[in-house]
Amino acid sequence: MKLSFDVLSKDPGSSARSGLIHTAHGPVETPAFAPVASQGTVKGLTHAQVEDLGANLLLMNSYHLYLRPGVETIAGLGGLHAFTSWRKAILTDSGGFQIYSLSPLAKVKTEGVRFASHLDGTKVFLSPEDVVDIQLKLGSDICMALDYFLPYPASREKMKAAVETTSLWARRSRLHFEGRAAGQQLWGINQGSVDWDLRQKSIEDILEIGFDGYALGGLGLGEPKSELLETVERSCRLLPEDKPRYLMGMGYVADILEAVERGMDLFDCVLPTRNARNGTLFTSRGKLVINNQKYARDPRPLDEGCACFTCRNFSRAYLRHLYERQEITAAVLNTIHNLHYYLDIFREIRQSIPLRLFADLKRKILANQEEELP
């Protein structure tokens, strides 16, 4: 494994750190937020808009792309970068999350997972090796090993089996990946929910195999917040300093700040983009539901402190009108704002760490979030 990550600075008062993930499609400064582009686009935006917002890494979904347009189609067109024309880094998930959450008929066996396409019911079997092959063909910068997770809560016995399956698959993924990748990384996922014995065992297994980065999976599914944060904290202590750490699918800014403080480097979530399309906007002072009648004549921007294209140009009244009239442009402008909000907070986080101002920044963001939106 070549060098995949540099730690650039560490917060003296916590485990927060800033760094750089190196990819063949440019560096990704951490702590980083990867906007979700399931089908190869951030919903509603052009890549030019996403780049303008400062995103250096997109998460695309192997599962969705495997079903449509198909891996052979994408590979035949030169891989995911050529197919989508996204020039910066791409992380693809293993598809596990979509298989378990979108395919109620998914059956996990030692060899792999059998499921039915949520689009047309087609029966599919994927082994961990298949999932590596898919991502190799896609040409993802960061590939994720197939893991197995359970909804929360699950019995200890079932969870133990899921951890064992995840470790077995991780080993097979790593073996299969070796020698086949060119300029790509494979990251391992550990499981075990908030059961520390199981999580610890899972991390130890995954570490023993060795990956370019380490992800905590199966969290944010309804566990008590304190147990979740305790799990993140203990996990980060076990993980090596010189590899990036990825907390999958966690999206609330308050949680992200806690996780950064405990040593996490990478995040992804549909929250800013999905909420934008549903008319829920994040601001420095709290959430704003744009369809609210009280904004019908409000000349202010969504967030008076925000410098995004939407806030620089448009009033709440106009945005409410577009949303209420179900204009596509409402989804576009709202997505620009919410993604700017997220990416800007990550920029602030990254800047705060070498300046030893992370604790101040965290306090400031959390305090403002509690104020009532005017």
Add this chain to the structure above:
Amino acid sequence: MKLSFDVLSKDPGSSARSGLIHTAHGPVETPAFAPVASQGTVKGLTHAQVEDLGANLLLMNSYHLYLRPGVETIAGLGGLHAFTSWRKAILTDSGGFQIYSLSPLAKVKTEGVRFASHLDGTKVFLSPEDVVDIQLKLGSDICMALDYFLPYPASREKMKAAVETTSLWARRSRLHFEGRAAGQQLWGINQGSVDWDLRQKSIEDILEIGFDGYALGGLGLGEPKSELLETVERSCRLLPEDKPRYLMGMGYVADILEAVERGMDLFDCVLPTRNARNGTLFTSRGKLVINNQKYARDPRPLDEGCACFTCRNFSRAYLRHLYERQEITAAVLNTIHNLHYYLDIFREIRQSIPLRLFADLKRKILANQEEELP
């Protein structure tokens, strides 16, 4: 009436001309195409994208904006330019087209028109003076007088009555507009379908009243093409040289070229934007239906001769994938392409006239349109 229009050059071989419509929000070079932004936005695009495409004039719908968010709301926020943040020129239609086409209960009387909102059934009565007031409050650069038109075909008797009502309303609109507008123009609409006696009478009435620009209404509703073009040609001969001429709602490029040749200056149509959202793309070689399976692995851009953002960056295969997956971004990228296609043809038309190349350009565009799309 102050000067609203300059003719810059005339085609020696036809009635085509290039010119400038002067507005308080910048000049509009003619022949011009006004993209439709019914609710205050081109569907799917940001104003920045629309400006980048070169649009200097948008058509917004008085009827839609009157119903939502309401004229008082827009006026309270500083008018349509301030409300939408669109900085260039705005033309608002009178709402007549929407009233007659969206409100089956519309009743026309001498005093005005009574109709039920297509959104919630609210009963509304609007006089020609009301329609002027609405557009004055909106602050439109170009306001249109309320007209009355009938579906094609209509009996001569009914059509004669519609022309009379249109003339009566035009006179009342002009009287009401006088002295109330600041930096705004009022354009008159003539009716009469392709019945030349009626059309001529309508034009003479409207000319006698006097407007800043003259629109041909009630065309493109199914009349035989030859009669339509004959009507356009004769109408242009009656209309003064020094006022802009507007052919409302006509959108096929072939028809636009014929109308430009006969002396029309301004066009609007939902065709490029609506077709884009429905996956029909215009190219220099004909129409392309992006959902067609044959494009699933096609690495070429929509149009190999096109310099738009979409064609510079994306393959037919990717665009088909986004369309098939119902991604919002498909509507965005397709709209960028189709609007670019239209606005670029208008740019070519404007450039061709002073160079005496309009006939060549027309021939070239029409010849290529007949080729089969590869």
